[in-house]
Amino acid sequence: MYQYDAYDHKILEQRTAEFRDQVTRRINGKLSEEEFRPLRLMNGVYLQLHAYMIRVAIPYGTFNSGQLRKFAHIARKYDRGYGHFTTRQNIQYNWPKLIDIPDILDELASVEMHAIQTSGNCIRNITTDQFAGVAKDEVADPRPYAEIIRQWSTFHPEFAYLPRKFKIAITGAKHDRAAIKFHDIGLEVLRNETGELGFKVIVGGGLGRTPVIGSVIKEYLPEKHLLSYLEAILRIYNLSGRRDNKYKARVKILVKESGIESFRVKVEKEWRQIMEEGHTDLPAAAQKLIFNHFKPPSYEHNVLPALDFERFYKYQAEFKRWIDSNLHDHKVENYAAVTISLKPIGGIPGDISSEQMEDLADLADIYSLGEIRSTHEQNLVFPYVHKNDLPALWLELKSIDLATPNHGLVSDIIACPGMDYCSLANARSIPIAQEISNKFSDPKLAAQIGELKIKISGCINACAHHHVGHIGVLGVDKKGTESYQLLLGGNADENAAIGKITGPGFNGDQIVGAIETVIRTYQEIKEGNERFIDTYQRVGMEPFKDALYD
Amino acid sequence: MTKAANINNALRVIAANNLSDGVVVYFTGTKWSKNLQFALVSADEAELLSAAQNSVSGENIIGLEPVTVEIQGKTITPTAMREKIRALGPTINFSGSDNRTGTYSNVSI
Numbered sequence: 123m124y125q126y127d128a129y130d131h132k133i134l135e136q137r138t139a140e141f142r143d144q145v146t147r148r149i150n151g152k153l154s155e156e157e158f159r160p161l162r163l164m165n166g167v168y169l170q171l172h173a174y175m176i177r178v179a180i181p182y183g184t185f186n187s188g189q190l191r192k193f194a195h196i197a198r199k200y201d202r203g204y205g206h207f208t209t210r211q212n213i214q215y216n217w218p219k220l221i222d223i224p225d226i227l228d229e230l231a232s233v234e235m236h237a238i239q240t241s242g243n244c245i246r247n248i249t250t251d252q253f254a255g256v257a258k259d260e261v262a263d264p265r266p267y268a269e270i271i272r273q274w275s276t277f278h279p280e281f282a283y284l285p286r287k288f289k290i291a292i293t294g295a296k297h298d299r300a301a302i303k304f305h306d307i308g309l310e311v312l313r314n315e316t317g318e319l320g321f322k323v324i325v326g327g328g329l330g331r332t333p334v335i336g337s338v339i340k341e342y343l344p345e346k347h348l349l350s351y352l353e354a355i356l357r358i359y360n361l362s363g364r365r366d367n368k369y370k371a372r373v374k375i376l377v378k379e380s381g382i383e384s385f386r387v388k389v390e391k392e393w394r395q396i397m398e399e400g401h402t403d404l405p406a407a408a409q410k411l412i413f414n415h416f417k418p419p420s421y422e423h424n425v426l427p428a429l430d431f432e433r434f435y436k437y438q439a440e441f442k443r444w445i446d447s448n449l450h451d452h453k454v455e456n457y458a459a460v461t462i463s464l465k466p467i468g469g470i471p472g473d474i475s476s477e478q479m480e481d482l483a484d485l486a487d488i489y490s491l492g493e494i495r496s497t498h499e500q501n502l503v504f505p506y507v508h509k510n511d512l513p514a515l516w517l518e519l520k521s522i523d524l525a526t527p528n529h530g531l532v533s534d535i536i537a538c539p540g541m542d543y544c545s546l547a548n549a550r551s552i553p554i555a556q557e558i559s560n561k562f563s564d565p566k567l568a569a570q571i572g573e574l575k576i577k578i579s580g581c582i583n584a585c586a587h588h589h590v591g592h593i594g595v596l597g598v599d600k601k602g603t604e605s606y607q608l609l610l611g612g613n614a615d616e617n618a619a620i621g622k623i624t625g626p627g628f629n630g631d632q633i634v635g636a637i638e639t640v641i642r643t644y645q646e647i648k649e650g651n652e653r654f655i656d657t658y659q660r661v662g663m664e665p666f667k668d669a670l671y672d
Numbered sequence: 673m674t675k676a677a678n679i680n681n682a683l684r685v686i687a688a689n690n691l692s693d694g695v696v697v698y699f700t701g702t703k704w705s706k707n708l709q710f711a712l713v714s715a716d717e718a719e720l721l722s723a724a725q726n727s728v729s730g731e732n733i734i735g736l737e738p739v740t741v742e743i744q745g746k747t748i749t750p751t752a753m754r755e756k757i758r759a760l761g762p763t764i765n766f767s768g769s770d771n772r773t774g775t776y777s778n779v780s781i
Binding site for chain 2: 148149151155169170171172173174219220221470541542543547548549550552553556599602603604
């Protein structure tokens, strides 16, 4: 993974010193709240319902055991002993004191981490496939490109005050695990007919109050032109994106209003001009330096005395369930990527305690070459696990309550913090997720239901991606009380689809029952091994609507 | 303005946050308290807000906003769920390493 050079360390040191001074001046009254607010947001510090919240960037969801230990330390020393992994592969702390945040940033800087550009109208953390670099189905590892974009976009002076926030996702595989069609820019690494690497470029996707599936702006962009083309898109957006109405300021609105063809013409013209100027694309030598950080590991860690995998798989039902749901194909023989579910039955999606983080860091050193990934579905991944180590790893994870065998199943729910924490939310998300999780706690039932992605947002900003849940739930305010809209048929992968609302909403006491009805209906009408989304695509909304409202 | 015992409809308190730690506080009439039950309640929102704003100077209090409440017996209760949660804390509780649902259920779903 990428390691900071002297320049990276220097700019981070300067930035944290600058913010420490800003906090001191605010506390002393030398800065007003109006002056200070944008400064704290630029450093990832929000004021939420009960306290401040700091969002820490995890570039493309990759971090090491030392960084995880630091997350644990920060949670214990400055917060309430836990952290929350978000739907953008970051980690948030819900209870820090403003006066402690400069110290938190110093602690983060000591392990090459920060909170810069995790808020504000700038280019945010670049996200990618959690299996990047190890996925058997990928064309190429997308992380070096994500790192190139990260370096280009960090403190980019031209793009520090965009009309609105800007999110970029990249996948190296045809099967999209990064939801690239729902980002401001989505990139798919691919090869052209002559085998050369490049990108399919998608623009103008997004969720929020106006969900839009992104449009292809360029079917094939040669690899070497990545930055110049991104710069061209950002320039057109920066110049033409709306600044008069924040709800119409995202690039998706610009693309929608101008049409993809017109937008493409402008971008191509700008791109040609940038290339004539000839100073944006990364020189080959610099690119090589970055790629060197992402060379495949030696895979020479000490495989522990092996427990008998076959015996475990045959006789230990819980282990079998965990293997069947939480294991993923690896490009290296005898290795696997393992999802570590942060969705214990009845738990809070994405939350993890300091103790669990520390234990997990130790396990990552033993079983995963010290590396961990965070996923946009609020889970973690060990990317380098030898198959002989799986029984031992499972036993260790089980001992710290992190071996829930539910990846991709009914209780693997994405939920935003909702009204329990978020000042923007209209309704609670987490208690709904917990109730669904408890209702479907029987692992046999969950296995029968099969792949099902439930996503619950507490407001229209859609942080939990409810529009693209197979079952989506949107919390709304109905005269001061919580109400929930139910959506069906959304899909975040390469077969992107936006869910449709079933009909009138449900109150807090009804929504989980409504979801049960939807699942029961699916079980009654599914054919063969159809997944929920397959059945929905075959039969449409009507059978579900009939069951819900008759 | 009157204290809680003598008031009736469309009642308000003023909520805000401590600058240094972000904690939610309520205007008591002279200072700021973390306890909603010590809040000054009034039907005159403008006057209440003005008094609260005047008390902020040097107090490092930010984000003042009126909150609609009801008086039930001697208890001040916000009418909106959001403000109930703000006053009582999250309705869920991350309870450490076993990550199970907590018992803190002041606001039932």
